[in-house]
Amino acid sequence: MKGFGVLKHDFCRKDDHMKRLLFFAAILTAILFTVPSYADEYEPVRIAVIDTGISTAAISERNLDRGHNYIIPNAATEDTVGHGTAVAAIIAGSETAGVTGLCPEAVLVPLVYYSKNRNDMAVKGDLPMLAQIIRDAVEIYNCRIINISSGAKVDTPALWDAVAWAEQRGVLVVSCAGNDGNSTVYFPGAFSTVLCAGTVNIAEDGPALFSNCHSGVDLLAPGIRLKTTNIKGESVTVNGTSYSTAWVTGAAALMLTHDPSLTPYRLRQLLCSTARDICSEGYDEESGWGIVDLNAAMAKLQAEKEKTLPFHDVAQDAYYRDAVEWALKNGITGGTTSTTFSPDMTCTRAQTVTFLWRAAGCPEPRITRNSFGDVTENDYFYKAVLWASERGITSGTSDTTFSPYIPCSEAEIITFLWRAKNRPDAAGKSVVASNLGEHYYTDAVAWADTHGLFNAARTDFDPKKESPRAHIVVYLYRSMNAGF
Numbered sequence: 001m002k003g004f005g006v007l008k009h010d011f012c013r014k015d016d017h018m019k020r021l022l023f024f025a026a027i028l029t030a031i032l033f034t035v036p037s038y039a040d041e042y043e044p045v046r047i048a049v050i051d052t053g054i055s056t057a058a059i060s061e062r063n064l065d066r067g068h069n070y071i072i073p074n075a076a077t078e079d080t081v082g083h084g085t086a087v088a089a090i091i092a093g094s095e096t097a098g099v100t101g102l103c104p105e106a107v108l109v110p111l112v113y114y115s116k117n118r119n120d121m122a123v124k125g126d127l128p129m130l131a132q133i134i135r136d137a138v139e140i141y142n143c144r145i146i147n148i149s150s151g152a153k154v155d156t157p158a159l160w161d162a163v164a165w166a167e168q169r170g171v172l173v174v175s176c177a178g179n180d181g182n183s184t185v186y187f188p189g190a191f192s193t194v195l196c197a198g199t200v201n202i203a204e205d206g207p208a209l210f211s212n213c214h215s216g217v218d219l220l221a222p223g224i225r226l227k228t229t230n231i232k233g234e235s236v237t238v239n240g241t242s243y244s245t246a247w248v249t250g251a252a253a254l255m256l257t258h259d260p261s262l263t264p265y266r267l268r269q270l271l272c273s274t275a276r277d278i279c280s281e282g283y284d285e286e287s288g289w290g291i292v293d294l295n296a297a298m299a300k301l302q303a304e305k306e307k308t309l310p311f312h313d314v315a316q317d318a319y320y321r322d323a324v325e326w327a328l329k330n331g332i333t334g335g336t337t338s339t340t341f342s343p344d345m346t347c348t349r350a351q352t353v354t355f356l357w358r359a360a361g362c363p364e365p366r367i368t369r370n371s372f373g374d375v376t377e378n379d380y381f382y383k384a385v386l387w388a389s390e391r392g393i394t395s396g397t398s399d400t401t402f403s404p405y406i407p408c409s410e411a412e413i414i415t416f417l418w419r420a421k422n423r424p425d426a427a428g429k430s431v432v433a434s435n436l437g438e439h440y441y442t443d444a445v446a447w448a449d450t451h452g453l454f455n456a457a458r459t460d461f462d463p464k465k466e467s468p469r470a471h472i473v474v475y476l477y478r479s480m481n482a483g484f
Contacts, residue, residue: 043260044107045253047091048137048146050130051084053077054110055231058085063092063101067110067141070133071123077110079231081122084110086228086238087149090246091253096233102250102294103257109141114150127152130188131162138171144256147249148175149242151186159188160366167193167361168421170480172256172264174249176241178212183285190216192364195252195268197244199223200291205278207286211241217288218268219275221247251294255301262301263480265361266330270297304329311341318343319458320470323477332358332476333469343470350381350404352413352472353394356420357384359476365390372402379404393419411441411463413472414453417479418444426450432461439463453478 046065054064055078069075079085088094088108093101111133113125125133130148137143146166152159163173175189177198189196199208200220207213208224223244225237252267262270274297275290283289314324324341327333332355336342347355357363365386370377375385385402388394393416397403408416418424426433426446432454433446445461448454454461457474 044105045103045145045256045260046107046109046141046143047249047253048109048111048133048141048143049084049088049091050111050113050133050137050146050148051079051087051150052081052114053079053084053112054088054108055079055082055085055229055233058094058096058229058231058233059088059092059108060095063088063104063106063108065107065109065141067112068136069112069115070125070129071112071115072117075112075115077112079110080116081114082231083114083149083242084112085231086236087147087242087246089228090226090243091147091250094229094233097227097229097235099227099229099235102247103253105257106250106253109137109143111137111141127154127156127159131156131158134159134162134166134173138166138169144171144260145249145253146171146173147246148173148188149245151176151178151189153184153186155187155190160191163188163191163194164360164363165422167264167363168480170263172252172267174245174252176245177214177217179210179240179242180212181210182212183214184212185214185216186212190214193264193268193361195219195248195271196288197221197223197241197248198288199239199241199244200287204276204291208239210239211244213286215285217285218272219248219288219292220244220278220290221251221292223247248292251292251297254294255297258298259301259305261326261329261481263330263359263361265358268361269331270301274300310339311335313340313343318470319456320474323470323473326477326481327355327473330359333473341469344468346407346466347413347469347472348405349394349402349408349412350379350385352408352416352467353388354381354384355472355476356393356416357387359480360387360420363387371400372396373400374404375402388416388420391420407466408472409463410459410461410465410467410471411439411445413467413475414448414461415441415444417475418447421447421479436463448475451479 067077089099092106093099093104117123137146174195178186188194196216196218198211198217198220201208221244224239226243230236272289274293276293277290279287367390427450430446430449432449436442453475456478457471
C-alpha cells in the first residue's frame with residue numbers, strides 16, 4: 001500500500017488562496033451548525049481512519065473512540081508516523097494546532113495498518129488485511145464513513161468484496177487518486193462505489209501536477225499547502241491526494257450529520273452533481289465531475305429535505321410512504337409519472353434487479369461476458385443483470401435467458417434480496433418458512449419473516465404472487481436501513 005501525502009512544517013507564509021479556502025470551510029461549518037434549519041440534533045458521524053493511527057496530543061479526546069492496531073499486536077493506536085493524525089485534523093480539527101475541521105463533531109476511529117516498530121522500521125499491512133479492516137470498520141466499530149488515504153496498484157477480489165459489502169451496509173468509502181502525476185490507477189479509489197479524490201491546483205482550473213488522472217477520479221478537493229497538525233499538535237502544511245481525500249471525507253461527514261438517512265450512493269450523487277465543473281464539460285478523467293462545492297451540496301440537500309412527495313397516490317399514512325420517499329431520494333426508483341408512484345403495479349424481473357443494483361450503489365460489474373440472449377448492452381438493466389449474475393443473486397430463468405419482462409414474484413424478490421445480503425441466517429424460528437417445505441426460497445423467507453419484512457409490507461407471503469412496487473420498496477427500505 002502507498003500513502004499519498006507529504007507533511008511540511010509551517011515555517012513559511014501560507015498561500016493566500018489556500019487561506020481563503022480554509023477560512024471558507026471554517027465559516028461554512030460554523031454557519032451550518034448554528035442555522036436552525038440545518039442543525040438538527042443527531043449522533044456524531046463515526047469515521048474509520050484506516051491509516052497510521054491518530055495522536056491524542058493533537059486530536060481532542062471528544063473526537064476519538066477506541067480503535068485497533070492491526071500491525072503491532074497489543075500496541076496502542078497512537079500515531080508514530082504522522083500521516084493519520086494529519087488526515088484526522090482535516091476531518092475533525094485540532095485545537096492545539098489551530099485547525100478547524102470540516103466536521104468538528106465527527107468521531108474518529110483509528111484503525112492502524114501502517115506503523116513503525118521499536119527499531120523505527122516501517123511495518124505495512126497488505127491487501128487482505130485492508131479488506132478485513134474495512135469489514136471491521138462496519139461490523140465492529142459501526143462507522144458510517146471509511147477514509148483510506150492510500151492505495152495499491154492491484155485490484156483483488158477480497159478488497160472489491162469488502163468495499164461492496166460496506167456499500168450494502170450504508171457505509172461510504174473515500175479514497176485517493178494517487179500522487180504520481182500520471183494515469184496510474186490505485187485501488188480501492190478506482191472502484192465505482194468508492195468516492196475517489198484528486199487534488200485541485202492553486203488556480204482551480206485543473207488537477208495539481210502530482211494528482212493522478214484516470215477513470216476512477218470522481219472529484220477534486222484542496223490538497224496543496226493545506227493546514228493540519230503533526231503528532232505533537234504543531235501546525236504543519238501538507239500536500240497530496242491523501243489530504244484531499246480527508247477533505248472530501250469531512251464534507252461527506254458534515255452532510256451525513258445533517259441527514260443520517262443519506263446512503264453512500266446519495267452522498268456521492270450530491271457531491272458530484274454540485275461540483276464546480278472545470279476542464280472538459282461534464283465528466284473527465286482529469287477533474288472527475290469538478291471541484292467539491294460544499295456550500296452548493298448542502299444547499300441542495302436542504303432543498304431536497306424541504307420537498308414534498310409529488311405522488312398523489314401515496315397517502316400520508318400509507319405503510320409504504322417512508323420507503324417511497326427513501327427510494328425516490330436515493331435514486332432507486334422514481335414514479336411511473338411525475339405525479340404517480342403506482343404502488344399496486346407489479347414489477348418485472350429487470351426492474352427489480354435494477355432497484356437492487358441501485359440500492360447497492362450502482363457498482364460496476366467485474367464480468368463482461370453476458371450469457372443471456374435476451375439482455376443486450378443497450379438495455380437500461382444491462383449492468384444490473386451482470387452484477388446480479390456475478391453476485392449469485394440470480395442465474396436467470398435458464399442458462400441463456402434472464403426473462404427481463406416477466407413479472408417478479410414474491411418468492412423471487414425475497415430470494416434476490418436475501419442473496420444480495422450474502423444469504424444471512426434467520427433471526428429465529430419462522431413459522432411461515434416452516435410451513436413451506438424445501439424450496440429455493442425457503443431460507444430467504446425465514447430470514448425475511450424473522451426480520452419483519454412481511455409485517456412491514458403488511459402482507460402474508462405467497463410465493464407465486466406477483467410483487468407490487470409498494471412491497472418491493474418496503475422490502476428494500478427495511479433491509480437496507482435496519483442493518484441486518
